[in-house]
Amino acid sequence: MTFWPVIGAVLPQALGIALSPVPMICIVLVLMSRQPIRAGLSFVAGWTGALAIATGLVVVLTDVATEDGGEGARDGVDLVQLAVGVLFAVLAVRYWRKRPSPGETPPRPAIVDKITTLSGPALVLTGAGAALANLKNLPLVIGAGSRIGGSGLTAGQEIGATALFVLAASLTVLVPLLAVVVAGAERSASTLQALEEWLLSNLNTILVVLLTVLATVMIGQGLDLFR
Numbered sequence: 001m002t003f004w005p006v007i008g009a010v011l012p013q014a015l016g017i018a019l020s021p022v023p024m025i026c027i028v029l030v031l032m033s034r035q036p037i038r039a040g041l042s043f044v045a046g047w048t049g050a051l052a053i054a055t056g057l058v059v060v061l062t063d064v065a066t067e068d069g070g071e072g073a074r075d076g077v078d079l080v081q082l083a084v085g086v087l088f089a090v091l092a093v094r095y096w097r098k099r100p101s102p103g104e105t106p107p108r109p110a111i112v113d114k115i116t117t118l119s120g121p122a123l124v125l126t127g128a129g130a131a132l133a134n135l136k137n138l139p140l141v142i143g144a145g146s147r148i149g150g151s152g153l154t155a156g157q158e159i160g161a162t163a164l165f166v167l168a169a170s171l172t173v174l175v176p177l178l179a180v181v182v183a184g185a186e187r188s189a190s191t192l193q194a195l196e197e198w199l200l201s202n203l204n205t206i207l208v209v210l211l212t213v214l215a216t217v218m219i220g221q222g223l224d225l226f227r
Helices: 003-018 021-030 036-069 071-097 120-132 137-149 155-169 171-183 185-201 203-226
Strands: none
Touching: 003 137, 003 155, 003 171, 003 203, 021 036, 021 120, 021 171, 021 185, 021 203, 036 071, 036 120, 036 137, 036 155, 036 171, 071 137, 071 203, 120 137, 137 155, 137 203, 155 171, 171 185, 185 203
């Protein structure tokens, strides 16, 4: 498989990570703290660094396995995609069943009330945890990394594909930070507050829709196992 088809194959996984509501809530809260740009850079550094390291590791391991295993290893990549798709379908059903009743206030994630008090190093760790300590994100990283590593790209192309995957997966934490840098913290405050309230109110709905779409895409890609 050539470079751009590989990018197209991993973009759904990247967008699945980018559209995770909890990290979006975290970056919004960080950007409403006393030192928004410094705090935002710390969170984004942890987020992108963790994604890059984890994805790169999966790419390298899959690349080695594909060289040694040939067709069997490629079937393994498809099996990973299929398994991740089934997992997301199960999670979508779980979040649907846990959705708040009409008029009920959704529960706030525990990190929401703590993140504005964290130091720079703690925010780096929080960003890394938000990227990988997640039932949804880690399988997406494994799925994308195995697709890149199992596609027969050169080492340079694999690095480029990994970088583009991490960039796309980081858009929803990078864009708010860039907006605050350009517009200023005071001018952005009301927009950030409104966005936080909307995300918290619709947390479960966003997750159900996102997981359903991802399950469909991943299962569709995994069905190549039966070619």
